[in-house]
Amino acid sequence: MRDLRAELRDIEDTGLYRRLRCTASPQGRQMEIDGRQLLSFCSNDYLGLANHPQVRDTMAKAACRWGAGSGAAHLINGHSKEHQALEEEVAEFVGRDRALLFTTGYMANLGVIAALARRGDLVLEDRLNHASLIDAGRLSGARFMRYRHGDVSDLTKRLQQRAHCGGEVVVATDGVFSMDGDLAPLADVARVCAEYGAWLVVDDAHGFGVVGRSGRGTADHFQLQSKQVPALVGTLGKAFGTAGAFVAGDDGLIEYLIQKARTYIYTTAGPPALAAATRVSLRLARDEQWRRDKLQRHLARFRLGASALGYKLMPSETPIQPIVVGDSNTAVAMSEALLGRGILVTPIRPPTVPRGTSRLRVTLSAVHEDDDVDRLLDALASIRDRLPAEV
Numbered sequence: 001m002r003d004l005r006a007e008l009r010d011i012e013d014t015g016l017y018r019r020l021r022c023t024a025s026p027q028g029r030q031m032e033i034d035g036r037q038l039l040s041f042c043s044n045d046y047l048g049l050a051n052h053p054q055v056r057d058t059m060a061k062a063a064c065r066w067g068a069g070s071g072a073a074h075l076i077n078g079h080s081k082e083h084q085a086l087e088e089e090v091a092e093f094v095g096r097d098r099a100l101l102f103t104t105g106y107m108a109n110l111g112v113i114a115a116l117a118r119r120g121d122l123v124l125e126d127r128l129n130h131a132s133l134i135d136a137g138r139l140s141g142a143r144f145m146r147y148r149h150g151d152v153s154d155l156t157k158r159l160q161q162r163a164h165c166g167g168e169v170v171v172a173t174d175g176v177f178s179m180d181g182d183l184a185p186l187a188d189v190a191r192v193c194a195e196y197g198a199w200l201v202v203d204d205a206h207g208f209g210v211v212g213r214s215g216r217g218t219a220d221h222f223q224l225q226s227k228q229v230p231a232l233v234g235t236l237g238k239a240f241g242t243a244g245a246f247v248a249g250d251d252g253l254i255e256y257l258i259q260k261a262r263t264y265i266y267t268t269a270g271p272p273a274l275a276a277a278t279r280v281s282l283r284l285a286r287d288e289q290w291r292r293d294k295l296q297r298h299l300a301r302f303r304l305g306a307s308a309l310g311y312k313l314m315p316s317e318t319p320i321q322p323i324v325v326g327d328s329n330t331a332v333a334m335s336e337a338l339l340g341r342g343i344l345v346t347p348i349r350p351p352t353v354p355r356g357t358s359r360l361r362v363t364l365s366a367v368h369e370d371d372d373v374d375r376l377l378d379a380l381a382s383i384r385d386r387l388p389a390e391v
Contacts, residue, residue, distance in 0.1 A: 015328030015358075016349050026051040027241075029367045031344070038344040041362050041376055046319045047209050047291045048367035049241030049281045059242075062276035070269040074101070075258070078269035086275040087246070089282055094208075094216060094234070096226050096248035100257055103270050105205050105235035106132040108245040110139065111261030112231050113170060116199050117142035121168040124158055124198070126150065128180060131352070133172050133203055142170070149177075152188040159196040168199065175204030175218030176211065179353050179361060181316025183211070186218055190228040201231040209239025209285045210318055215292060226250055240285055242278040244270045291366040295319055298364045298373050305377040309384055319364040322348070323380075324357050331358035337383040343376055 011017050025032040027050035031040045049055055062082065070078035083101055090099040102108035113136035117123050123137040127146045137144040147154040155171065162169055171193050173184045186202065193200040204217045212220030219229045226232075230249050237243040247257060257264060285291070302321055306313055314322050325331050331347035338345050338360075349358045362376070 015330075015332050029365065029369070029372055033344060036342070038339070038342055039372055039375060040344045041364070041368075042344055042346045043363060043365060044206070044238040045241055045367070046239040046295065046363070046365055047215075047241065047285055047288075048365050049239070049284055052241065052281065052284060054284065055241060055277045055281045058280045059273050059277035062273035063271070066272035066276075068273070069271050072269065073265065073267060074269045075265060080269075080272035080275065082272040082275040082279070083269060086279050086282075089279055090234075090246050091248055093282060093286060094232055094248045095220070096232060097250045098254040099246045099248040100254050100261075100264065101270065101275070102245045102247065102261075102264055103267055104243075105130075105203070105233065105237070105245040106135075107263035107267065108233050108235075108247050109133050109136045109172075109201075109203055111263035112201055112233060112247050112257060113137060113172060114140045114262065115257055115260040116201070116231070117168060117170045120166075121170065122162050122165075124155065124169065124171045126173045126177075126184065128177050128354075129172060129174050130178055130203060130205070133174070133201075137172065142168075150182070150185055152185055152192060155189065156192050159192060159198060163196060169196065170199040170201060172201040172203070174206070175202050176206035176318050176320070178206050178320065179348060179359070180314050180322060181206075181318045181320030182314065183207075183218055183221070183317070186224060186229070187222040190222075190224055194228065199231065200229055201233065202229050203233040205233070205235040205238055205245075206318065206320065208234045210292065210295070214286045214289065215239065236278050236281075240278060240281045242274055242281055244274060244278065294366045295364060298368055298370075301370065301373050302362070302364060302377070305373070306380065309377065309381050311380065311384075321362040321364065322359045323362060324359040326356055326358060328358040331360060334360055334383060338376075338379050341379045341382070343379050345376075 021033050023033050027043055027045045031038055072078035087099045109132040117140045119141040121142040123142045123144050125137050125146050128149045147158055176183055207218040209215040211218055232248045235245045311323050328349040335347040345360045345362055348361045
């Protein structure tokens, strides 16, 4: 048997050990975590909807009507009117024929990739895709390859090599990359996929609610239609503030997933009350443009201030603003120094990001105020001299 304790010691020695924090308050700018009041800059609640009164109250009322759980899988008797209404409203929002709900984004990605690709096929993915897409490709049974991050020329070369081999080809990419905050070159990716007859799956977990018209996502930002992005994945636990996920596409794709996506067929449906609450958050995300406008103001304020302090920022136009420090122990020490000043920004380390690119992943939210951003910048200024000169 492996010596698990020894492995754990090695993980800790290299600065890669992860520890749970216990939250005793709702999501928000100020949170009680491990018994302390902290200003949080690490949530994916980009629009500040996770604790919105209308979303919260709708969920409570819906739970009184529908109960706490769905009781069964969608295909048995767990698919409620609230689920059906949410699927229809999501499909309309993203401009697709239909949408299909999954309990998590991880399960949505596993389900759609495994349904479209099988032994003898090829899955091609951006090297910096989310772990759920990477795992989906590996577990699909198809041949799995990764192309250089955002490099359409490398993707094209790999598609050319496959052109006469037969079988299906599935290309998968994040819309907004969760650790770097940059957008995929989606228009060019869609063009080469169409040229070589490949399926394109876009996981836009961090794009929906944030980019595109009324937050309709990265495909909308690049003005791509359903035919160009046939499988569109989104999560509901980030900008929409609740939980769950969906795959949107044409009628044929959705019917096929109902028959073939094992992570849809063989799991209990999410609570109907959650679907009811998400319908409200979807409406708020769509209609309240001021939330995205406020995010953009925070983004500009943070980037200007951090750059003035000498921090090297990545080319992100989204609420995800990484500060790459390189060494894992340095990232942990920096996070702990901020924690000592009452600010929570978690360190992101391998294997979540490539070795040598450990970072602080600062995320901004519409619930933050200008003073909050300034407080973070002041704290970053106070610990700047602790970091390596090149950071």
